Amino acid sequence: MDDTAPANSTSSASTATPTGAPAPEHAEVVIIGAGVMGAAIAYQLADRGVEDIVLVERDSPGSGSTSKAAGGVRTQFSDEVNIALATRSLEVLRNFEADFGIDIDLVSNGYLFLLDSAEAAETFAANVALQQSMGLDSRMLDVDEIKELAPFVNTEGLVAGAFNPGDGHCTPEAVVSGYVTAARNKGVRVLKNCEVTGIESSGGASRTVTSVITTKGTIECSQIVCAAGAWSGLIGEMAGVDLPVRPLRREIMVSEPVDEETLGIDLSRMPFTIDFSTSFYVHPEGPGLLFGCPDETDVWEFDDKRSPDWLPTLAELIESRAPGLGDVEVKRGWAGLYEMTPDHNALIGQAAELDGFFYACGFSGHGFLMGPAVGEVVADLMTGRTPFVDVTPLDKRRFSTTGLRKELNIV
Numbered sequence: 001m002d003d004t005a006p007a008n009s010t011s012s013a014s015t016a017t018p019t020g021a022p023a024p025e026h027a028e029v030v031i032i033g034a035g036v037m038g039a040a041i042a043y044q045l046a047d048r049g050v051e052d053i054v055l056v057e058r059d060s061p062g063s064g065s066t067s068k069a070a071g072g073v074r075t076q077f078s079d080e081v082n083i084a085l086a087t088r089s090l091e092v093l094r095n096f097e098a099d100f101g102i103d104i105d106l107v108s109n110g111y112l113f114l115l116d117s118a119e120a121a122e123t124f125a126a127n128v129a130l131q132q133s134m135g136l137d138s139r140m141l142d143v144d145e146i147k148e149l150a151p152f153v154n155t156e157g158l159v160a161g162a163f164n165p166g167d168g169h170c171t172p173e174a175v176v177s178g179y180v181t182a183a184r185n186k187g188v189r190v191l192k193n194c195e196v197t198g199i200e201s202s203g204g205a206s207r208t209v210t211s212v213i214t215t216k217g218t219i220e221c222s223q224i225v226c227a228a229g230a231w232s233g234l235i236g237e238m239a240g241v242d243l244p245v246r247p248l249r250r251e252i253m254v255s256e257p258v259d260e261e262t263l264g265i266d267l268s269r270m271p272f273t274i275d276f277s278t279s280f281y282v283h284p285e286g287p288g289l290l291f292g293c294p295d296e297t298d299v300w301e302f303d304d305k306r307s308p309d310w311l312p313t314l315a316e317l318i319e320s321r322a323p324g325l326g327d328v329e330v331k332r333g334w335a336g337l338y339e340m341t342p343d344h345n346a347l348i349g350q351a352a353e354l355d356g357f358f359y360a361c362g363f364s365g366h367g368f369l370m371g372p373a374v375g376e377v378v379a380d381l382m383t384g385r386t387p388f389v390d391v392t393p394l395d396k397r398r399f400s401t402t403g404l405r406k407e408l409n410i411v
């Protein structure tokens, strides 16, 4: 792998420039953060007839973790709430172009997990059975089937695979753009370059949201949604609401266009392939390939600068699991932030300690694929409807009541 080519970070500046119109003095709902969550929630609320919605974004829509995602959309989870959210999202994404008029480059070549231990195979077999019971086509593969499906994989040490043919990947920014445009068309005001710096509430022991302070002025409101991704813990602090979300840096590299014949691959069939034990992954990205993996140097801070140590780590993982793909040239790369919770499951609900404060955050590195469904669910909760799936298990109160609810299929 040629790692000498400069790959510019697409890192977003977080400094808010107070340009454009001032914030309105009043709104019914203020949504903080215009990533996939905030954008989908804004659209779904407006679609349910809620008026006077303001979507506040420190930078520009989609510029947070959503634009840094690998775009993977999979239904293979171990937690049934996650399977339901992912399945519904995929349904929305399949129809996105027809419904929102924007091409999201959806590729449905499936998602293949490579498993190198009997223990992992056993766990995945149970997860696959759960997914099948929920109507999905996931299945376990033996090593010969892996070779057939992904001939570029070095199968040494592998014991099984788990595959869902309907999973795939698409372009996150396009999804945000579709939601933001549709939300605007339904009257949502989108404030860009506008940072939330404080949250005000009234009352003593039982507090109620009264306003959101931004760099463009204070907005009086009765409902707030925290959809601030990796920064949600900071929004929680402003509101006196504990949101245990921590940032974790992850990197991605996209190659120059590849010669399929030389590499022995067929981009039109190549699944999103993940080596489960190392979390190394690769998927086709237009005429090239997109690679990702964790690194020991990944830091639990708001640091989304690229690390000079990462490309060598990636090169080692390619060499061991997909050696034929080592001969690609780096086109670009970036780092972004996962938004981790203690059990790698999202936080979705309404804060008991602050009336009117809703949250949808902490998706722990698999939030893009859940955005469309979470938009529906949160809008339902806020308008007193019953969501298509019961998300009370994702309420943040679980940490002090039922305990951790671990999602195992994490990358």
Ligand SMILES: Cc1cc2nc3c(=O)[nH]c(=O)nc-3n(C[C@H](O)[C@H](O)[C@H](O)COP(=O)(O)OP(=O)(O)OC[C@H]3O[C@@H](n4cnc5c(N)ncnc54)[C@H](O)[C@@H]3O)c2cc1C
Pocket (backbone or CB within 6 Å): 032, 033, 034, 035, 036, 037, 038, 056, 057, 058, 059, 060, 061, 062, 063, 064, 065, 066, 067, 068, 069, 070, 071, 072, 073, 194, 195, 196, 197, 227, 228, 229, 230, 231, 250, 251, 252, 292, 335, 336, 337, 338, 339, 360, 361, 362, 363, 364, 365, 366, 367, 368, 369, 370
């Ligand atoms: C390298 C990488 C690869 C990934 N790959 C995948 C994948 O393949 N599939 C998948 O499903 N997920 C993936 N993810 C995870 C996914 O990107 C996130 O889970 C998802 O984008 C979260 O969306 P969000 O809307 O909650 O957060 P974000 O997109 O981060 O949006 C939050 C927004 O809030 C804004 N904000 C923060 N603080 C303030 C403030 N004070 N005032 C105003 N605005 C504020 C930010 O600017 C940001 O735009 C990946 C993440 C990374 C980093």
